[in-house]
Amino acid sequence: MDNIVGKKSGLTWAVNITVLLLVILWLIPTVGLLVSSFRDRDQISESGWWRAPFPVELTARGRTSAEAAADGDVFVVTGNIYDDPEAQSFFPSGGGDVVAFGTRGVNPTEFEAGATADLGDGESLTVNGDGTYRWVTPEDPGDRGQRVYFAAESPPQFTTANYEQVLTADNMDRAFINTLTVSIPATVIPILIAAFAAYALAWMEFPGRGLLIAAVVGLLVVPLQIGLVPLLRLHQNIGIGQSFLGIWLAHTGYGLPLAVYLLRNYMVGLPKDIIESARVDGATDFQVFMRIILPLSFPALAAFAIFQFLWTWNDLLVAKVFLPSDDYSKVMTVKIADDLLGSRGGDWGILATAAFVSIAVPLVVFFAMQKYLVRGLLAGSVK
């Protein structure tokens, strides 16, 4: 195509830049989440994630020491504010340059670093950029040092503490296992059922076949909301109730139309000769299916498996309705939507981490199996 006249137009640069912008626009939200999940919680609230590689100015407080040296008729206290444990606690990985300081909580950055603050009654305080201070007071301070508020640069901090908390303290580990428990059987079970049906619809002649295919196509678009109330009641009546078994069955039912449709479309395209010669050689339909159709349909089976896995892993609605709402049966999406957003609505680090934990597995599946996913999508919609 490259040598077609007019194909290589002056637009090439414009195209490159447009696509680049589009990709950046599409990536920004996800990158923000990823960066935020690794940031220290104090830093998240102090500066946006896009400034994560830069130092953050944090306001901290400490107290000077009280060991005064008499100098004429005044007492002088010198030292470094970073020696104070209280001040240290604000900067777990060491504080940077002091930018400003003050002695009152309402105005913690009243004086620039290096300036001498006149505190009245002959009392004065100087805090330098490196944290050293000199406090001059006319009275013996006794055992109480001077309160100092100061603003200092805190170097960028990245931590896995959010992940530790999410995976251990917030029951997310349990939710992770629950999600896995829901999605794997809900992916495997429909495949076999659908494959047999798809084979019959693709390669067997019988009256009513066209009608059945049309019915499957019609069922593809039935909104699943329509099933929630009657099926939950049905499950309760036959004793399944809200349980893992119930959600597996529900996902199986909801996944079947797509499975049958995708697999039939694929199987119809398999070469006719192979199947007919196998039949001539005396293979039964069961054998043809197990030995020939199933292995040859692997790409379509994989495509559906990915779809169904992503769908069941990411599902919120079916899990909310068909699983019990106690803390031990919650899947990750329910956990995030109902618990974390409510109770930790302002804790952005935890929210970002929880979200990232929940999307990590689908992303891995997506990037590893993208080829099959695209093929499956195309089998379903391009003719």
Add this chain to the structure above:
Amino acid sequence: MNPLLQGAATILIGVGLCIAYFYFSNLILDKVIFPARGKNPGRNINRANAVRPWLFMGPAIFALGLYLAYPVVGSFIRSLYNRSGDQFIGFGNYTNLFASQGFQTAFFNNVLWIIFVPAASTFIGLVAAQLTDRLRWGSVAKSLIFMPMAISFVGASLIWKFVYANDPDIGIINAVRDSFGLAPVDVLQIPFWNNFFLMVILVWIQTGFAMVILSAALRGIPEETIEAAIIDGAGPFQLFFRIMVPQIMGTIVVVWTTITVLVLKVFDIVYTMTGGNFGTDILPSYMMTFMFRDDGRATAVAFVIMVVVLPVMWWNIRQARKEMR
């Protein structure tokens, strides 16, 4: 029992049962009911072959019927009864719904969603497909734009909370406003327009889907038509909109309807972002406010969604039948 073990056991039992069902039902059909020996072996083989498709499709038909076809009827019947389900009230639930302010808002918003989300996703997807096809790093760009497909609606909502947040140190939009000296706004509380900020999330997810399918369709266009147009002096924009787009119109419609149907299923985004407050409710999320509380109304809302989907269903079936002929 550990749920993971229970899951593994279910897979084994489920798969085992499935295979056993198909194997033994075929065996019984061939050896016991219609054996290929005795008086009429030929007739028996024919009969067995007439029954076999139904054996193969049995479980699927049963599951489809129970989980998708029966609920359409079941829901409709339930929607004719009152809250506790013991009193027939005809279309009472529906008249109540249509009269209620909440339903009208949800319905109106849903119409906005049905128009905006498929249109925006398809259009951006089409442009992205055409542009990336011309680049050497196009496949990388494609897979990055496609990526949100793998992310759950809940995860996507959280991701976008970091864009929309009110605090200029968290949300990008307000950070940009802040750098221009403007006061932060909570975009999710701006009446009417907040709906579009929610739709953007679904557009972000679905554009990749549209792009992948449309890019395959674009590649399927016969080169002669393009060459002929170029020789006749068509510019790049003319070429795209007047030669290429009309040829893939069928695929565009498929993408459009697929996304439309999806829009009617998604309650997650509204549920996690606003909980339906600030006038952002749509039918699926509106239904969830009645779920577990008033089954009559919940099923009535579900049935309204079903009716909205019907034209798409009819069109899909017609297309499928056309293809089979």
